[in-house]
Amino acid sequence: xxxxxxxxxxxxxxxxxxxxxxxxxxxxxxxxxxxxxxxxxxxxxxxxxxxxxxxxxxxxxxxxxxxxxxxxxxxxxxxxxxxxxxxxxxxxxxxxxxxxxxxxxxxxxxxxxxxxxxxxxxxxxxxxxxxxxxxxxxxxxxxxxxxxxxxxxxxxxxxxxxxxxxxxxxxxxxxxxxxxxxxxxxxxxxxxxxxxxxxxxxxxxxxxxxxxxxxxxxxxxxxxxxxxxxxxxxxxxxxxxxxxxxxxxxxxxxxxxxxxxxxxxxxxxxxxxxxxxxxxxxxxxxxxxxxxxxxxxxxxxxxxxxxxxxxxxxxxxxxxxxxxxxxxxxxxxxxxxxxxxxxxxxxxxxxxxxxxxxxxxxxxxxxxxxxxxxxx
Amino acid sequence: xxxxxxxxxxxxxxxxxxxxxxxxxxxxxxxxxxxxxxxxxxxxxxxxxxxxxxxxxxxxxxxxxxxxxxxxxxxxxxxxxxxxxxxxxxxxxxxxxxxxxxxxxxxxxxxxxxxxxxxxxxxxxxxxxxxxxxxxxxxxxxxxxxxxxxxxxxxxxxxxxxxxxxxxxxxxxxxxxxxxxxxxxxxxxxxxxxxxxxxxxxxxxxxxxxxxxxxxxxxxxxxxxxxxxxxxxxxxxxxxxxxxxxxxxxxxxxxxxxxxxxxxxxxxxxxxxxxxxxxxxxxxxxxxxxxxxxxxxxxxxxxxxxxxxxxxxxxxxxxxxxxxxxxxxxxxxxxxxxxxxxxxxxxxxxxxxxxxxxxxxxxxxxxxxxxxxxxxxxxxxxxxxxxxxxxxxxxxxxxxxxxxxxxxxxxxxxxxxxxxxxxxxxxxxxxxxxxxxxxxxxxxxxxxxxxxxxxxxxxxxxxxxxxxxxx
Numbered sequence: 001x002x003x004x005x006x007x008x009x010x011x012x013x014x015x016x017x018x019x020x021x022x023x024x025x026x027x028x029x030x031x032x033x034x035x036x037x038x039x040x041x042x043x044x045x046x047x048x049x050x051x052x053x054x055x056x057x058x059x060x061x062x063x064x065x066x067x068x069x070x071x072x073x074x075x076x077x078x079x080x081x082x083x084x085x086x087x088x089x090x091x092x093x094x095x096x097x098x099x100x101x102x103x104x105x106x107x108x109x110x111x112x113x114x115x116x117x118x119x120x121x122x123x124x125x126x127x128x129x130x131x132x133x134x135x136x137x138x139x140x141x142x143x144x145x146x147x148x149x150x151x152x153x154x155x156x157x158x159x160x161x162x163x164x165x166x167x168x169x170x171x172x173x174x175x176x177x178x179x180x181x182x183x184x185x186x187x188x189x190x191x192x193x194x195x196x197x198x199x200x201x202x203x204x205x206x207x208x209x210x211x212x213x214x215x216x217x218x219x220x221x222x223x224x225x226x227x228x229x230x231x232x233x234x235x236x237x238x239x240x241x242x243x244x245x246x247x248x249x250x251x252x253x254x255x256x257x258x259x260x261x262x263x264x265x266x267x268x269x270x271x272x273x274x275x276x277x278x279x280x281x282x283x284x285x286x287x288x289x290x291x292x293x294x295x296x297x298x299x300x301x302x303x304x305x306x307x308x309x310x311x312x313x314x315x316x317x318x319x320x321x322x323x324x325x326x327x328x329x330x331x332x333x334x335x336x337x338x339x340x341x342x343x344x345x346x347x348x349x350x351x352x353x354x355x356x357x358x359x360x361x362x363x364x365x366x367x368x369x370x371x372x373x374x375x376x
Numbered sequence: 377x378x379x380x381x382x383x384x385x386x387x388x389x390x391x392x393x394x395x396x397x398x399x400x401x402x403x404x405x406x407x408x409x410x411x412x413x414x415x416x417x418x419x420x421x422x423x424x425x426x427x428x429x430x431x432x433x434x435x436x437x438x439x440x441x442x443x444x445x446x447x448x449x450x451x452x453x454x455x456x457x458x459x460x461x462x463x464x465x466x467x468x469x470x471x472x473x474x475x476x477x478x479x480x481x482x483x484x485x486x487x488x489x490x491x492x493x494x495x496x497x498x499x500x501x502x503x504x505x506x507x508x509x510x511x512x513x514x515x516x517x518x519x520x521x522x523x524x525x526x527x528x529x530x531x532x533x534x535x536x537x538x539x540x541x542x543x544x545x546x547x548x549x550x551x552x553x554x555x556x557x558x559x560x561x562x563x564x565x566x567x568x569x570x571x572x573x574x575x576x577x578x579x580x581x582x583x584x585x586x587x588x589x590x591x592x593x594x595x596x597x598x599x600x601x602x603x604x605x606x607x608x609x610x611x612x613x614x615x616x617x618x619x620x621x622x623x624x625x626x627x628x629x630x631x632x633x634x635x636x637x638x639x640x641x642x643x644x645x646x647x648x649x650x651x652x653x654x655x656x657x658x659x660x661x662x663x664x665x666x667x668x669x670x671x672x673x674x675x676x677x678x679x680x681x682x683x684x685x686x687x688x689x690x691x692x693x694x695x696x697x698x699x700x701x702x703x704x705x706x707x708x709x710x711x712x713x714x715x716x717x718x719x720x721x722x723x724x725x726x727x728x729x730x731x732x733x734x735x736x737x738x739x740x741x742x743x744x745x746x747x748x749x750x751x752x753x754x755x756x757x758x759x760x761x762x763x764x765x766x767x768x769x770x771x772x773x774x775x776x777x778x779x780x781x782x783x784x785x786x787x788x789x790x791x792x793x794x795x796x797x798x799x800x801x802x803x804x805x806x807x808x809x810x811x812x813x814x815x816x817x818x819x820x821x822x823x824x825x826x827x828x829x830x831x832x833x834x835x836x837x838x839x840x841x842x843x844x845x846x847x
Contacts, residue, residue, distance in 0.1 A: 004816055011821030018822075019829040027833060209833045216832070226383055230417035230424075233494050290782070293596030334782070341785050344590055346597075 024206035028053050032195050032203045038141045039065055039134070045195060048203060055343040056093030056351065065141055069096035070119050074105060079116025079374065080144050081108075083362075084131040085151030088284070088349055089122025093340065098352040100151075103359035108366075115374075116146060118362075127157040128267060129169035133181045135274050147373045149280045149362055150271075154249045155301050155308060160263045177266040246347040249286035250300055259307035268315045278372045280318035280365060282358060283308070287323070288330050290346040299323050318372075320365050325357045377418040379624045380578055387411065388628065395632060401555040405529055408632075415534035416497070423496040426463070431531045433459050434506040435524055438513040442520050453514040457507065464503045467496055472699030498538030500696055502531055504663055509545035511667055518546050526552045533634075535625040539618070541639035541659035548634070556633025564815040566631025568824060573623025575827040580792055581617035582836045584609050587786040592761055595771045600778035602785075603771055607754050609789040610761050612796050615644065618657070645800055647745035649713040649752055664693050679719075686718065687711035697760070702768060706759040713752045 032045040043066025044050065050060045050068075063070030068090065074080075083089055083101050091099045101118035108115035121138060123130075131150060139145050156162060160173040170180040195203075202211045219225070271279055285299040299305065305321060312319040326337050337354030339345040350358065366373050377384050394407045417424040437456045441449045465473075509527070512518035521527040530548050531537075591598065591606030598606070622639035629636050639659050646652035653661045669689040675682040687708065694707015755772065762768035774781070802808060813820040 007816065007818045008821045010818045011823075012825050014818065014822040015825030015829055018826045019833055022830065023833050209829070213832060220382055226386075228383060228386070228418075230414070230421040231419070232422060233420040233497075290594055290597055293594040293598075295597065334780075336782075342787050343586075345782060345784050346594075 019209055020207065023209035026053055027208055029206060030199075030202055030208045030211055032199065034195055036066060039137045041134075041137075044068065050092060052092040053342075055348055056340040057342065058093055058095045060092050061096055065138075067119050067121060068092070069099050069102055074117035074119060075142070077117035078144055079146045080142055081116060081118040081147045081149060081362075081366075081373075082135075082138065082142070082145055083118060083120045083122070083149045083151060084126075084135075085120070085122045086126050086153065087122065087124035088153050089120050089151050090124055091120065091122060091350065091355065093349050094352050094355055098355055100350070100355040100358040100362075103356050104362055107359060107363040116144075118149075118359075122151075125168055127162070127168070127171070128152075128271070129157075129171040129179050129181075132179050132270055132274060133169055135271075139275060139277070145275075145277050147278050147280060147366070148275060149282055151282045151284070151358070153284045154286050155283070155304050156249070158264060158267060158308060159260060171263075171267065173263060177263055179270060246286075247289070247291060250289055250291065250296060259304050259311075261307070261311065264308060264311050265315075268311065268317055272315065272317065278316075278318065278369075280320065280362065281308075281312055282320050282322065282362060284322045284358070285326070288327060288336060290336075297327060318365055318369065320361050322357065322361055325361055326354075329353060329357060377415050379621065379628075380574070383418070384415075387415065392631070395558070404556075405525065405552060408534075409525060409529045409532065412529065412532040412534040412537060416532065416537060419497050419538075420494070423494075426496055426499075427502060427532060428528070430460060430463060430502060430506055431528050432524075434510045435521070435527045438510045439520050441513055449514055453510060456510040460503050460507050460510075464499060467499055469695075469699045476701075501540050501542055502537065504542050504660075504667075504696075505545075506531055508542070508663060508667060512545060518549075521545070521549055533629070535628040535632075536636065539621045539625075540657075541622050541625065541636055542663050543636055543659070547637065551634050558631075558633055561815070562633065563631045566627040566629070568813055568815075568820070569623045569627030569630065571627075571824045571827050573620040573625075573627060574831055575620075576616035576623065577620030578831045578836070579827070579834055580796075581613045581620060583788055583834065584613040584616070584792060586836070587784075587789040588613050588761075591784070592763075592767070592771075594782075595767060595774065597782050598774070599781035599783050600774050600776075602781065602783055603775045605784075605786070605789060605793070607758055607761075607771070607775065608793055609786075611644070611754055611757050612793055614757065614760075615640070642800065642803055644750065644753075644796075645746075645804055646749050646753075649710065649717045649749055652749055652753060653710070653714065660693065660696070664689050668692060683715035683718065686714045690714060701765055702759045702762055705765065705768070706756050709752075709756050709759060713756075 029049070029051040031050045032048045033042050034045045035041075036043045044062040046062055046064050046066060048062050050062065052058050052060065060068050062068055064072070064075045067075075081101075081104065083104075089100065096102060099120060101120040104118040108117070119142065121131075121134070128150065131148075135148060152158065157171075160171045160177060162171070169182045172178055172180055199211075202208065283305055285301060285305065287296055287299045289296040302323070305323075309319040309321065329335070329337055333353075335353060336346040336351075337357050338350055339348045340351055345351075377387065391407065391411045394411075395404050398404055398407060413424055413427075416427055434456055437452045437459075441452050444452065509518065509521075509530070513520055521530070526549060527545075529552065530543070530545055533543070533548070536543055588606055588610045591603070591609070595603060595606070619640040626636045626638070637659070639657060641655040641658065643652050643655035646655050669685055672685040672688060673681050674685060677685075688711070690711030691704060691707040694703045694705070694710070697703045697706070758771050758775075759765075759768045762771060773779070802811075810819070813823055815821070
């Protein structure tokens with residue numbers, strides 16, 4: 001009996017090591033965060049890495065101020081272009097060198113010269129409301145900001161009263177149009193964080209499995225989300241294709257087809273008021289998309305995007321649409337600028353091609369508007 | 377309740393604890409019956425009544441057969457068949473037949489008058505299970521079960537209630553007559569089989585669904601080679617999903633002291649389509665053989681009737697899977713393949729009039745038995761998985777012509793397909809000793825714990841019910 005027990009203990013130990021190795025290679029790592037007094041928020045700890053495995057495959061290096069894939073020379077550049085956005089700009093899914101801001105920096109330096117560097121300030125779930133509050137802090141921290149590029153995936157963020165759950169900062173219309181700041185907002189952590197020793201060990205040795213296991217077991221122990229009483233089944237009428245997260249952008253439900261001109265004027269005025277630097281919107285339509293085997297090429301937001309573009313022009317704010325470059329890329333290559341082979345190669349976040357196309361679009365706009373970006 | 381739900385593990389722990397604490401055999405069976413009805417009612421308590429009614433009617437009618445005349449027995453078994461199949465028809469096939477009739481006579485299929493009902497979970501399984509008992513009693517192959525509670529437990533026993541295997545009364549009822557012996561060896565065997573099944577279901581099948589589901593949904597845009605990968609991945613998915621459930625069911629029952637016969641025997645090693653059906657969903661194929669094919673005449677009425685009987689059995693077997701023409705076509709496809717297999721390579725081989733036919737049969741067997749079987753099975757899976765015939769034919773066309781389209785090389789799908797192929801190659805080469813996972817070695821618990829931890833580590837975020845729940 002004792003011999004068998006020893007063998008089981010040995011077997012258990014081997015299995016723990018085996019799962020540690022497998023999860024260290026094949027699962028997303030746990031990010032390390034800390035409070036930054038400079039930009040007044042929790043940021044990814046500089047000098048650490050974050051590996052993404054679920055969508056795409058990349059190891060992200062965190063630079064100064066928690067900016068992903070930012071090199072010391074980029075942070076020291078005399079002219080900086082800041083790209084603001086959500087998870088599309090956070091871009092955990094592609095390697096550092098393929099991210100849009102690094103592609104843009106490469107283009108700015110071709111031919112070699114001192115055209116500055118691009119930096120990405122991306123964070124999942126963030127919206128224009130967050131950028132409006134963060135721009136002043138980052139301008140002070142990073143200095144020499146020559147251009148703010150705001151990346152929009154669909155026009156959802158430009159409509160007021162989205163995200164009723166109040167995920168981060170909000171753009172609200174009641175009682176009047178206004179932005180509402182949500183302090184210490186980083187990923188639902190309400191207090192400034194400081195990574196403890198255990199978390200550092202988990203991060204350093206890729207012990208993410210054990211961390212997640214502990215969280216799961218704690219949830220089970222609390223009986224979180226468990227049901228023990230008999231229930232009644234519901235007849236499913238859901239069309240799986242129509243309710244998929246990415247497809248919601250093809251049937252916008254956040255506003256009417258009428259452009260919310262007043263809200264947009266307010267939004268642009270507010271953004272303009274918080275910075276001296278020029279602003280450029282880079283708009284990515286939800287198309288091209290693939291739904292039930294059919295290509296969707298017509299942008300359902302085209303009318304709205306045209307109105308928003310006109311309004312931007314009227315207020316001296318740049319606007320670039322990626323609709324045409326995306327369609328042309330699909331036509332020429334038979335591939336989508338979004339998606340990965342380990343998720344779906346037609347939807348999701350930008351792949352390396354998508355990042356390159358965004359960088360090219362921004363670069364082309366800068367070339368055409370050099371006098372705006374580099375007035376001296 | 378699903379085997380992969382946390383709540384189920386609480387139920388399982390409670391049941392095992394109760395069995396260990398309560399030594400009285402009848403009390404143990406009562407506990408199992410209560411747990412089984414709770415297991416079913418957890419999904420929808422309203423349908424527990426349907427389960428009870430189906431159980432009671434079959435028990436009552438088979439009880440009336442004792443000492444009755446032949447004609448009365450025939451009447452009683454007919455009533456049982458009409459009732460059981462009638463319930464199945466109403467809940468599962470009513471809308472299908474109404475829509476098919478409308479299409480036939482040119483009325484719009486969605487012009488109202490269909491039933492808006494939920495398909496009761498496991499109705500196909502427990503209907504077949506109760507019918508097998510009633511028919512066996514009618515045939516005098518089985519005596520009436522002495523206790524209704526034993527019969528009710530046979531029908532509702534929670535490990536196999538909602539997705540099989542279809543257990544025969546002649547196998548299970550005798551096990552209820554004597555107290556079960558619980559032992560560490562049995563517990564380990566059960567744990568081993570459960571862990572293997574859990575791994576197959578959650579780690580392989582559920583994660584493959586993330587490739588297979590969008591693959592079929594967007595088939596019209598995918599390239600031919602990608603569709604081959606999608607269909608092969610589906611073959612692995614449905615095997616791991618269904619055999620995984622069977623493994624878990626057999627493992628749980630075994631740990632409790634009850635034995636079920638195996639439901640799968642590495643079907644993708646089959647070298648003929650007959651061989652495939654001896655290995656795939658064995659409890660259903662033997663049920664269809666004993667209660668459909670043989671009563672239709674089996675192979676006793678000449679060659680043509682044999683082929684016709686095979687065809688009809690498989691068509692009805694296809695329809696058993698679901699109320700959709702794709703399942704009927706899938707059954708017919710397998711029926712034709714079985715008939716041809718029998719004609720060319722089976723028992724009728726020696727009777728072939730032409731030497732060419734015999735030589736062709738030999739060629740098929742020696743050169744391409746396995747690959748031909750796999751192609752037949754894969755083509756069948758296209759019909760089985762597709763939402764409609766047009767989609768199935770479109771997919772087959774794109775596969776056949778290696779059509780251009782979006783290429784999707786899903787690394788997990790490719791890796792799993794290669795892993796499963798390697799595993800089968802090892803089995804075929806007779807190198808399966810290391811897969812025994814004995815409890816008195818380090819390797820056994822090491823591999824089993826690793827599989828369980830991998831399930832936890834890579835538990836899919838999207839809920840994936842067992843494929844066979846819909847049947």
